[in-house]
Amino acid sequence: MSGDRQPARPGRRWPEPTWPPLARSLHPGAWWLWALGLAVAASRTTNPLLLAMILAVAAYVVVRRRGDAPWALSFRMYLALGAFIIVMRVAFRIVFGGGQGDTVLFTLPEIPLPEAAAGIRLFGEVAAEQLLGGFYDGLRLATMVVCVGAANSLADPKRMLKALPGALYEVGASVVVALTVAPQLIESVRRVRRARRLRGAAGKGRRALRGIIIPVLEDALNRSLALAAAMASRGYGRTGGADPRTRLITGVLVVVGLVGVCGGLYGVLDAAAPALLGAPLLLGGGAVALAGLVLGGRRVRRTGYRPDRWRPAELLTAGAGATTAALMFLTAGVDPDNLYPSLSPLSWPELSLIPVLAVLAGVLPAFLTPEPPRTAAPPVAAPRPAGGANGPGGANGPGGANGAGGANGLGGANGAEPRKEPVA
């Protein structure tokens, strides 16, 4: 009886702590909060040493705590994307931003531009300040992207959708269905294209397109009708009759609130923005959106199967991200110099204690959270029949695992006289 599989009982919020914690996957929200904390921290500095530390922290946590599901492998893609961003930034500085800075490294032949494009220089002198500026900028953006990537590879996107508040359930359900339908559509295009060769694949261009699109669309339509009927028969959309006015109010509240949150975030993150645009707008918008969600959620009668719960490990993870961000903000108030290393004059970036501690706080989840379950499918309790493991054709599982009495389907056929000659 593992503690994390039991439903929470009234009167006891969390199961007894055990160490090391039993393997389980963390609430996806916790990973997202953690990653956003790191990303916010990264947005407050251009110090390459700090940024590299944040990257290292994110990568280390991902390597230690990701599962073996398909999305867990996406982290590499985000790293590649980050590298691409840096390269592009530096390349742009070389192409367009020539001439700023005194430490000229080398000179490229300048391409003369017509009068109309005065103020833009192509190539020319390339200065160290210019390259470093591009590199710092790119590295900051890349770090933020990689932080988001870390969240993506640590948190199951579907469980994240399940954790949405009740009022957004329909949106979540549509996304889940769309995710399931996409591979079916691809499969159906492939099937029809293959089938077209059977008719000699006559006609190219528009005619061929029509030959593919019509059967595929017909298939997709039939399938979505069947799915809609199946979902309705299973109770999807049992609203209990919410009147249209409530729905309208809910919608307006949520949208207005979210706009407020966006504006507020901008205010908080951009140090130059007026103070009113910051925290007050953020909090106000959040409150309005929350009201909308609560109002909308009231009409929903639905429960979740094996819901993710917030336990100490989740709080710790989210807290680690929040600490990193908060300490970085603190530093920005006290000791901003080392966060934005000077470009003119050129100077080596330096580290001070608080930002380093801030970033190191982000690595705690790598040690203090439970390990993820390593296999997507739990191990099979009973050994399968020998023939079961290698189901051919890809599309089907082991036929032998059916267990019931009929498993000896071909046993008798083997007994038939095997005759390789066709019967005349």
Added chain:
Amino acid sequence: MITFEDVSFRYEEDGPAALAGVDLHIPEGELCLVTGHTGTGKSTLLGAVNGLVPRFTGGHLRGRVTVAGQGTESRPPQEFAHLVGRVGQDPLAGFVTDNVEEELAYGMEQLAVRPEVMRKRVEETLDLLGIAELRGRALRSLSGGQQQRVAIGSVLTSHPSVLVLDEPTSALDPTAAEDVLSAVLRLVHDLGVTVLIAEHRMERVLQYADRLLYLPGDGTVRDGTPAELMPDCAVAPPVVQLGRVAGWSPLPLSVRDARRRAAGLRERLTDRAPGPPHPADVDVPPSAVPVGRPAGEPPAAGEPLLTARAVTVTYGSTVAVRRVDLRLAAGEVTALMGRNGSGKSSLLWAVQGSGPRRSGTVEVAGGDPGDLPAADARARVGLVPQTAADLLYLQTVDEECEQSDAESGAGKGSCRALLDRLAPGIGGASHPRDLSEGQQLALVLAIQLTAAPPVMLLDEPTRGLDYAAKRRFGAVVRRLAADGRSVVIATHDVEFVAAVADRVVVMADGEIVADGATPDVVCSSPAFAPQVAKVLSPLPWLTPDQVGRALAADLEEAAPPRTEGAPR
């Protein structure tokens, strides 16, 4: 439990009635089999139980349908989710989530069942249907039978009192179908669930049914026990047909019934050679001109048309077909059998040349269809794929036929002429997608035959065909073979194989495990033996037609039984 009070339904205001004046009362805990030809309103009847008809299909419903006292006229299907569970023919089309456990929980989440209860019910259902080992698996990675059982489980978790199953085993191989049906029986026996099940392959369900609803086709429903209705029901499984030709009364409903009755018949048939198993009456009008025959003299029966050597098909690291050798001869119908995923389809596609082939050679008329352009390949080997409608994309039947003539370089009207021989009476202006399954199959077959290939491959052609359509289709297949073609049919349908095929090839895990004359292969296998063979075992008789002809010959001669035929 379910009542229909004077229910009439038509899809269009002035169209024909799909249901007319239906009065029914189905008590709790019955297993009720709904039967009738295609298009007689079986699906309409089933859909009306939880209000999907008319809310999802459109149309006009009069009268009142109630389930456990609740009428469908005032509540949408959603409000019946806790009462009626519904499973369709294609389980994948109804799945909402992507893994087994979440699919089982989905319905309960909608009904706001408490999480603890949900957890418990999921475990119970996993055990009840014998799918506990599949719990974390992705739904798409399951075999057909497993998917169907998960689909049944996913509606069971809501504890419905009625289970509606529309063709649940049509797409399954015999073994998987047995698994699904035994799960359903368990529900009826242990939980007292009322089950309404429509099934073309009646032979799989009839023996378990408490009640039969027979739809003769005029919108009415005849209601009674199977024993009452079977004597004059137009659709009947082979065991009932055997009872009819043997003149047994009451008719046997299961192989066991028949076997206990058959001692005398077996004695009469010992020492007799079974005639050809094909139905004698051929609904297709016989034609002087062979159907779309390849140019030139027809090859003599038995002459090899296609030789495949060491054909191997792989998908990634999975081997679907492993070094298979196959020779096909003129005038021969070969059935390709084996459980779902044993490599039947892969082999057909590889032989035709359109599918992937890793290694091996295929030789037809001096060329390898895999190396030839598509148009040449289809003139050597024709293939009707599992989803035949994939080949249809034009607005009318006539356009499809003209397009086919152009593609094949055949004379104008050849495709239409073929179609008229295969399935007479299809209007040229009708839309191909509006045709019944059998008519669509005939149209695609005609399109493929226009190229006059000497070898014709058919992948699961009888899926969705009722007994009458299957019988007509069987006659078409025999005719193709009689014209000197070689026909291969990949199928799960043992009764169809028994009636039509000369030779059976059984595949398992990508290899051929048995290859021989139909009686030799099917009679020895518990899974592939047709009902008549089970009844008359150990005699190698396969179809009621065979037995009927032998008995009729007896009556005509009224003489001592012939003795020239030696038992095979």
